[in-house]
Amino acid sequence: MIAIEVVGLRKSYRRWWRPGHEALRGVDLCVPGGSAFGLIGPNGAGKTTFIKSILGIVQPTAGTVRVLGGSPEDPRIRARIGYLPERLHLPGSWLAPTFLATVTRLKGMTPDPAANQRLLERVGLAEARGRRIGGYSKGMRQRLGLAAALLGDPELLILDEPTDGIDPLGRVEVRRILQEEVRRGATLFLNSHLLAETERVCDRVAILARGQLLREGRLEELSRGGALWTVRFAPGADAHALAAAGFVAAETEGLYRVEAADAAELNAALDKARAMGALLVELRREARDLEAVLTSAMEVAA
Numbered sequence: 056m057i058a059i060e061v062v063g064l065r066k067s068y069r070r071w072w073r074p075g076h077e078a079l080r081g082v083d084l085c086v087p088g089g090s091a092f093g094l095i096g097p098n099g100a101g102k103t104t105f106i107k108s109i110l111g112i113v114q115p116t117a118g119t120v121r122v123l124g125g126s127p128e129d130p131r132i133r134a135r136i137g138y139l140p141e142r143l144h145l146p147g148s149w150l151a152p153t154f155l156a157t158v159t160r161l162k163g164m165t166p167d168p169a170a171n172q173r174l175l176e177r178v179g180l181a182e183a184r185g186r187r188i189g190g191y192s193k194g195m196r197q198r199l200g201l202a203a204a205l206l207g208d209p210e211l212l213i214l215d216e217p218t219d220g221i222d223p224l225g226r227v228e229v230r231r232i233l234q235e236e237v238r239r240g241a242t243l244f245l246n247s248h249l250l251a252e253t254e255r256v257c258d259r260v261a262i263l264a265r266g267q268l269l270r271e272g273r274l275e276e277l278s279r280g281g282a283l284w285t286v287r288f289a290p291g292a293d294a295h296a297l298a299a300a301g302f303v304a305a306e307t308e309g310l311y312r313v314e315a316a317d318a319a320e321l322n323a324a325l326d327k328a329r330a331m332g333a334l335l336v337e338l339r340r341e342a343r344d345l346e347a348v349l350t351s352a353m354e355v356a357a
């Protein structure tokens with residue numbers, strides 16, 4: 056099943072006093088059901104516009120959007136989605152249980168006080184349930200927003216910066232909740248500027264910049280694309296000769312790094328090493344972290 060299918064999505068924000076700004080410039084994207092999908096990109100890339108478009112909050116200028124097999128404007132589809140917006144507007148004079156009960160009703164479900172209490176416990180707000188929301192800290196408001204998104208075990212969770220304002224230990228808890236949701240079978244669509252968070256939670260990633268998709272794919276494939284290899288030779292290898300063949304000695308004895316764009320280049324380098332008596336005992340490609348993947352995608356696009 057495909058959870059989100061977007062074809063040729065464009066969005067121009069028009070203001071009467073200046074020409075329209077094109078926030079999305081022809082985005083095609085397919086998010087498989089059950090995946091944990093991370094959208095990353097620099098400020099102003101169009102990530103929030105993309106999220107609002109797939110939720111039907113923003114009307115696309117062109118293109119088609121299908122979510123859970125239907126239109127995001129269909130209330131029956133919306134009821135199957137849990138959404139945490141980037142900017143939360145919460146009623147300050149309310150208590151958290153009242154807020155959750157109201158959101159439950161708005162989603163067309165019957166409020167279940169016991170289930171909502173468990174949800175507040177799950178997001179770490181059990182002790183704050185008797186306090187007015189207006190007195191909550193930014194992180195607490197964010198936790199409440201997450202609880203609202205989780206109401207009714209939605210099939211698709213769309214979270215825009217879910218850990219914004221949440222302290223480091225709280226982030227670990229949120230990450231655990233997101234992982235539990237994916238294990239339950241929910242599809243997760245996450246926009247986070249914390250790359251380490253996306254890296255830990257998501258199995259697929261898309262990079263958006265200046266309204267266009269630069270890269271998309273499985274995280275392990277995107278991070279594999281590097282040309283750097285770590286090689287271990289058996290003790291006794293001639294370091295000087297290896298250096299001349301392009302093998303740079305690493306911190307640990309016997310370990311070397313070599314750059315090779317493809318299998319042919321790598322094997323040519325290894326043949327040279329073996330010809331000088333070096334015996335290969337270990338070989339692995341250096342994985343790039345998400346920051347390196349993003350940086351290189353941005354450099355290529357520049």
Ligand SMILES: Nc1ncnc2c1ncn2[C@@H]1O[C@H](COP(=O)(O)OP(=O)(O)OP(=O)(O)O)[C@@H](O)[C@H]1O
Nearest residue numbers: 068069076078096097098099100101102103104105
């Ligand atoms: N309502 C709006 N009216 C006019 N321009 C807008 C509006 N919303 C967003 N934009 C513009 O569209 C572009 C994309 O904005 P968007 O908020 O989607 O980016 P983003 O990737 O979510 O950014 P950030 O990471 O900083 O939150 C920006 O240039 C922004 O100024």
